[in-house]
Amino acid sequence: MTQPVLIAPFKTGIDTDVSPWLAPIDSFEELNNFHVHHGFIEKRGGFRLFGFMVHNPATTITAITEANPGVVTANGHGITNGQKVLITNVGGMTELNNRTFTAANVAPNTLELSGENTSAFTSYTTGGRVALFDANRMMGLHIYYASDGSKTFLAFDTKRAAFYNRISDRFDPLDTADIMSGSDTDYIWTENWQSTGGTNRMYFTNGKAFDNVSLDGIRFYDPLVSTTITTGFRPTLSSTRTLYGSKLIFSIRQRLVVLHTFEFDSATASTKTFPQRARFSQVQSPSIWNDVIPGQGGFVDAPTGQQIISARPLQDIIIVFFTNSVWTLRPNTGDPAKPFRWDKINDFRACDGKMATSQFDRYIVGFGVRGITATDGVETRRIDERIHDFTSDEVDTTNFQKVFCARDFNNQRFWTLYPPSGSTESTKALIFDDESSAYSQYDIAMNVLGLANQGYDYKLSDFTAENGLDFKLSDMNEETLQSYFWQDDAEVFVGGTTGGVVHTLQTTGTDNETDISCNLTTNAWNPFQKEGKECQLNYVDLLVQTESTTRITVQFFKDSDTAPYVTRQSDILPPLDYVASVANISDANPAVVEASNHGLSTGDIIYIYGVQGKIGINGEYTITLVDANNFSLDGIDGSLFSTYTTGGQVVRKKFYRTISWKRIIAGGIGFQHTMKISNEGSNQPLRIEAFKPSFKARGKRTIN
Structure with missing residues (x-):
C-alpha cells in the first residue's frame, strides 16, 4: 500500500x-539561489544595471567612426591615454552602450577605443556620453533624506562620492578631487541628521582619520551648503583638540554620537585613537562638541581594553560590539553632564566585521566567527541553530571584515554577503527569511548592499538600445516588465560590485543578461x-x-x-491538451518542427512552449502539414531565432499561469x-x- x-x-x-x-x-541539505517565502520556495530574482560610479562629468559624443579601432569624437573630453572610459546612451551604434574601454591615441577632442573594431557595428546616429571610469570598489550605497521628504541617492567608492541624477538618469560626481583613501574594508558609514533648526545633513565616514591635508575623516553632504561638493567635518573639542574622525556615527536622543574616535592634539601635533570612546555633541547642535563646557558635548569611555568593531541603534540605545564583548551605550538620566553610560551585556565575541551587523525591531544581529547572534540589550543568543557551524566552516576567516549585512525590507529578507572559504571576495550571500527564520544561499558577487530611490517610472518608449533596454515584448515575461515599474521615488534594494557598478537586485530573470542556476537537495x-x-x-x-x-x-x-x-x-506547464513533444526546430524558412506522430493537419492552430535554445519561438502558430512527424510554422523564418537545443511541447491550448x-x-x-x-x-x-x-x-x- x-x-x-x-x-x-x-x-x-x-x-x-x-x-x-x-x-x-x-x-534541505542545500538550497542554493532559492529562498523560503510565505511557505513556498522560490528561485531568486536576478539583477540589472542601475548605474556606473564615475569621478568626472561625462562629455557629449558627437561622432563615432566605423573603423578598427573605433574613434570617438567628444570635444574637450579631458581623458588621457590609458585611462578607462565608459560609454552610454549612444544612438545607432548601440553595441558600445554600457561598456568600458581603454583610451588610446588621445587628442583634445577625440580618442580611440583600444582594441575595439567598430567597422561591423551599426552606424552612429546621434548622442551618447563618454566618461572617465575608475572602476573602484563600491563601499557604500545610501539615501539622503531632506527636510521636505525628498531623497537623493548617494554612492561611494574607495575615493569619491557621487549622487544619482534623477533628471538625466545617471550618477554625477561630487567633489573635484579624491576625498578618501580607503582600503578594501573601509566601508562607508552614514547617518542622516534632521533637526527643527533646518540642518539636514548626511554625515559619512570610511573609518579613517583626517590626514591633515584633504583625505578621509568625517564629511557631510548638505545640498543647502553645496550640491556639487561634500564638506569636511572637524569640530573643535577644546582649545587644543579637534575631532579628526571616527569609525561609526549615530544620531540618538537629539545628539550626534561618534564611536571609536580619532582626535588631533595641536599641543603634540599628533592624532590619537580612542577605540573605546563614545563622543557626543550638544543637544540639537551637531556642530558643537566642546567637552570643557558642561552640556556642550563630551565623551565617555567604555571600561575595557577592547576595541569597538561595530554597533547598531536599538530604540533609544546603541548595541556596541567590541572585540570580545557586547555592551550598550544607553541614556544616563542621573547626570546631565554625562548623558550616556556604558553597560556590559556579556563577554561573547559576537561580531568580526564593521558591516557584519544589522538592525531588527527587537534585536541587533551580529555575524561573527563564532556564529550568528541576536542581542536585545539584555542578552545575546545564537540564532543559527540549524547552521551552527556555518560561519566557521563556510566563511573565509582571513577576509571576515568583508562580511556585509543588510535587510531587504520589501521582501522581508536579511542578506549577508560573505567571501567563501578560500576566497578573497564576497561571491555568496546567506539569506534569512524574516517570517520563517529559514536560511538559504545565493551565488551573487556583490561588495555592498543598500537602498536607492529610482525616481523614474519607465514607459514602453524607454525600452530602446540607447537606454540599454533593448528588449522586445516577446522576450519579456510579466516579471520582467514588472521589474521596471516604480512608484514615484520608491526605494529599491541595490548592490555594488568591486568594479564600480551598481545593480538593482531581485528584479529580472537574469544576472545582467547572464543565466541564473539554482539547485536544492x-x-x-x-x-x-x-x-x-x-x-x-x-x-x-x-x-x-x-x-x-x-x-x-x-x-x-x-x-x-x-x-x-x-x-x-x-x-x-499546466495541462494544455498535449499533442506531441518537440524533437527539433529547423533554421529554415518556414521553420519546420519535428514532433513524432503529431496528428495535426494543415491550418491547425497550435502552441509551442518549453523550447530551449530557440526560446523566442515559443508561442501561437498556424501550421502546414509536412508529414506524420513534421510540420512547418506558417510565415516563420527559423533563421531569425537562436539554434534549437532541447525540449518543447506542442499543445492545443494557450498557456495560463496557475498552480x-x-x-x-x-x-x-x-x-x-x-x-x-x-x-x-x-x-x-x-x-x-x-x-x-x-x-x-x-x-x-x-x-x-
Missing part, C-alpha cells in the same frame, strides 16, 4: 546541524524509518506555479549513494531517499509550493 506524504508549507530552510535522516522533513525521507524498514519512493508530485519556459532537472538518490539512480527532465501538480517518477528502494532539483537559464522562474512523495514499505529491515 502506497503512502503519500505532504511536505508543506516550507519553513525550515537549510538544516546542516543534524544528520539528514534526523532533520525536519521540509528541510532535500534531507533524507523515509516514513517507515521508525519501523526499521526500507521503502520504495514511487514518485514525487511537485505543486508548482506554472511557467511557459522553465524546465527542471530532477535527480533521485538512495541511501548514501553519491550518484543518482535516475534523472528526469520536466517542464512545469498545478507535476508528477516525477522515481522508483528506487532504500532506507533513505533524497531528491535534487536544479534549473539553469534566463527568465525561468521557479516556485514550488509543496512536495508530495509517495512511498511503499518494503520487507527488508534496516535493523538487524
Whole structure:
C-alpha cells in the first residue's frame, strides 16, 4: 500500500546541524539561489544595471567612426591615454552602450577605443556620453533624506562620492578631487541628521582619520551648503583638540554620537585613537562638541581594553560590539553632564566585521566567527541553530571584515554577503527569511548592499538600445516588465560590485543578461524509518506555479549513494491538451518542427512552449502539414531565432499561469531517499509550493 506524504508549507530552510535522516522533513541539505517565502520556495530574482560610479562629468559624443579601432569624437573630453572610459546612451551604434574601454591615441577632442573594431557595428546616429571610469570598489550605497521628504541617492567608492541624477538618469560626481583613501574594508558609514533648526545633513565616514591635508575623516553632504561638493567635518573639542574622525556615527536622543574616535592634539601635533570612546555633541547642535563646557558635548569611555568593531541603534540605545564583548551605550538620566553610560551585556565575541551587523525591531544581529547572534540589550543568543557551524566552516576567516549585512525590507529578507572559504571576495550571500527564520544561499558577487530611490517610472518608449533596454515584448515575461515599474521615488534594494557598478537586485530573470542556476537537495525521507524498514519512493508530485519556459532537472538518490539512480527532465506547464513533444526546430524558412506522430493537419492552430535554445519561438502558430512527424510554422523564418537545443511541447491550448501538480517518477528502494532539483537559464522562474512523495514499505529491515 502506497503512502503519500505532504511536505508543506516550507519553513525550515537549510538544516546542516543534524544528520539528514534526523532533520525536519521540509528541510534541505542545500538550497542554493532559492529562498523560503510565505511557505513556498522560490528561485531568486536576478539583477540589472542601475548605474556606473564615475569621478568626472561625462562629455557629449558627437561622432563615432566605423573603423578598427573605433574613434570617438567628444570635444574637450579631458581623458588621457590609458585611462578607462565608459560609454552610454549612444544612438545607432548601440553595441558600445554600457561598456568600458581603454583610451588610446588621445587628442583634445577625440580618442580611440583600444582594441575595439567598430567597422561591423551599426552606424552612429546621434548622442551618447563618454566618461572617465575608475572602476573602484563600491563601499557604500545610501539615501539622503531632506527636510521636505525628498531623497537623493548617494554612492561611494574607495575615493569619491557621487549622487544619482534623477533628471538625466545617471550618477554625477561630487567633489573635484579624491576625498578618501580607503582600503578594501573601509566601508562607508552614514547617518542622516534632521533637526527643527533646518540642518539636514548626511554625515559619512570610511573609518579613517583626517590626514591633515584633504583625505578621509568625517564629511557631510548638505545640498543647502553645496550640491556639487561634500564638506569636511572637524569640530573643535577644546582649545587644543579637534575631532579628526571616527569609525561609526549615530544620531540618538537629539545628539550626534561618534564611536571609536580619532582626535588631533595641536599641543603634540599628533592624532590619537580612542577605540573605546563614545563622543557626543550638544543637544540639537551637531556642530558643537566642546567637552570643557558642561552640556556642550563630551565623551565617555567604555571600561575595557577592547576595541569597538561595530554597533547598531536599538530604540533609544546603541548595541556596541567590541572585540570580545557586547555592551550598550544607553541614556544616563542621573547626570546631565554625562548623558550616556556604558553597560556590559556579556563577554561573547559576537561580531568580526564593521558591516557584519544589522538592525531588527527587537534585536541587533551580529555575524561573527563564532556564529550568528541576536542581542536585545539584555542578552545575546545564537540564532543559527540549524547552521551552527556555518560561519566557521563556510566563511573565509582571513577576509571576515568583508562580511556585509543588510535587510531587504520589501521582501522581508536579511542578506549577508560573505567571501567563501578560500576566497578573497564576497561571491555568496546567506539569506534569512524574516517570517520563517529559514536560511538559504545565493551565488551573487556583490561588495555592498543598500537602498536607492529610482525616481523614474519607465514607459514602453524607454525600452530602446540607447537606454540599454533593448528588449522586445516577446522576450519579456510579466516579471520582467514588472521589474521596471516604480512608484514615484520608491526605494529599491541595490548592490555594488568591486568594479564600480551598481545593480538593482531581485528584479529580472537574469544576472545582467547572464543565466541564473539554482539547485536544492532535500534531507533524507523515509516514513517507515521508525519501523526499521526500507521503502520504495514511487514518485514525487511537485505543486508548482506554472511557467511557459522553465524546465527542471530532477535527480533521485538512495541511501548514501553519491550518484543518482535516475534523472528526469520536466517542464512545469499546466495541462494544455498535449499533442506531441518537440524533437527539433529547423533554421529554415518556414521553420519546420519535428514532433513524432503529431496528428495535426494543415491550418491547425497550435502552441509551442518549453523550447530551449530557440526560446523566442515559443508561442501561437498556424501550421502546414509536412508529414506524420513534421510540420512547418506558417510565415516563420527559423533563421531569425537562436539554434534549437532541447525540449518543447506542442499543445492545443494557450498557456495560463496557475498552480498545478507535476508528477516525477522515481522508483528506487532504500532506507533513505533524497531528491535534487536544479534549473539553469534566463527568465525561468521557479516556485514550488509543496512536495508530495509517495512511498511503499518494503520487507527488508534496516535493523538487524
